[in-house]
Amino acid sequence: MSVILGIDIGGSGIKGAPVDTRTGKLTAERHRIPTPEGAAPEDVKRVVQQLVEHFGLPGPVGVTFPGIVQRGHTLSAANVHPDWVGLNADALFTDATGHEVHLINDADAAGLAEARFGAGQGETGSVLVLTFGTGIGSALVHDGVLVPNTELGHLWLRDKHAETWASDRARERDDLNWKQWSKRASTYLQHLELLFSPELFIIGGGVSKKADKWREHLKAERTRVVPAQLLNEAGIIGAAMMAAGSDPALTAAPAALSPARRAPRKTSG
Structure with a gap:
């Protein structure tokens, strides 16, 4: 599957778009929703869910996060709510959206996109x-x-x-x-x-x-x-690349970046 939804969590807005991960091009106009004040996990989760529903794409979803991401867990929260620290954010978003969600640091996403397509x-x-x-x-x-x-x-x-x-x-x-x-x-x-x-x-x-x-x-x-x-599109493109696993940088990178090599996720219930 080459067209993947990428979502970029920013300080003032959370934006998403479908990306053709073979070309790095957005296949539809970006949709942006203001970041909830305080950026608490439950509030951000609802916005991500709205964006997934807005585009209605099947398959995995890539999401950026403004902090350290390791094996789907968010380990720092400099400009967002402290409840993100230590959270299994992959599982949070996956459970909320019903899609397999893969998280990546926002600068890392931009870097992947610029290195491949920019x-x-x-x-x-x-x-x-x-x-x-x-x-x-x-x-x-x-x-x-x-x-x-x-x-x-x-x-x-x-x-x-x-x-x-x-x-x-x-x-x-x-x-x-x-x-x-x-x-x-x-x-x-x-x-x-x-x-x-x-x-x-x-x-x-x-x-x-x-x-x-x-x-x-x-x-x-x-x-x-x-x-x-790639300017404001870099994070969205890199997030989609992460979810697609279509780039050599993803399949050859450490386990934290390769969905295929992650440890099995524990889900609630």
């Missing part, structure tokens, strides 16, 4: 996808295989926490122009370059829509830096 298409070696928004999300893809849950936005640059200093929210908070923000972001990229020596940085998240403002200012020492191509 700015990283055809690249070999290590590609680092960074999403600059409320925080900084990261996805490390090597030869098409995802290393999940890198959370590189939480690195420290001497006395500065990277995402609270160089995110798009930090740019707005500190009233920085794009050149000033790019200087901070460049410092962060150069630190990552020392640690990982990637072949390519792909810059996504909210700032990717304003690439003309920062592209000439954002620099690494050796690594090419390019804006993301």
Whole structure:
């Protein structure tokens, strides 16, 4: 089955669309529902259920989550309700929708999509996808295989926490122009370059829509830096890829990312 529903849980909206996972193209217009205030699991579950019913697609569903995801469990909750910590979210959504649901970290989903269908298409070696928004999300893809849950936005640059200093929210908070923000972001990229020596940085998240403002200012020492191509569709596409298991990155990745290799799920009842 190549057309799979992808759902992207965001801070302000939860959006979904069917995706042809052979091409990375949406096959219908996205549908968006505002994220419930507080983003508690039961409230988010109902929105996911509404999106599944809206599209009426058979088969599995991919869902992104803004936090660490391991074997279908959500292990962190920086910008959502604390009840997500330790929750078997795969089972929560599967029971609610009647579909097999597969969860993936939101930045990892964007990274998979960009590496396969976006700015990283055809690249070999290590590609680092960074999403600059409320925080900084990261996805490390090597030869098409995802290393999940890198959370590189939480690195420290001497006395500065990277995402609270160089995110798009930090740019707005500190009233920085794009050149000033790019200087901070460049410092962060150069630190990552020392640690990982990637072949390519792909810059996504909210700032990717304003690439003309920062592209000439954002620099690494050796690594090419390019804006993301898939913009707001990346999470949806990556979630669908995860559920379909149609990409080599999914079948070759660790068990946490491969539905076929997961441990059997315990369900209630």
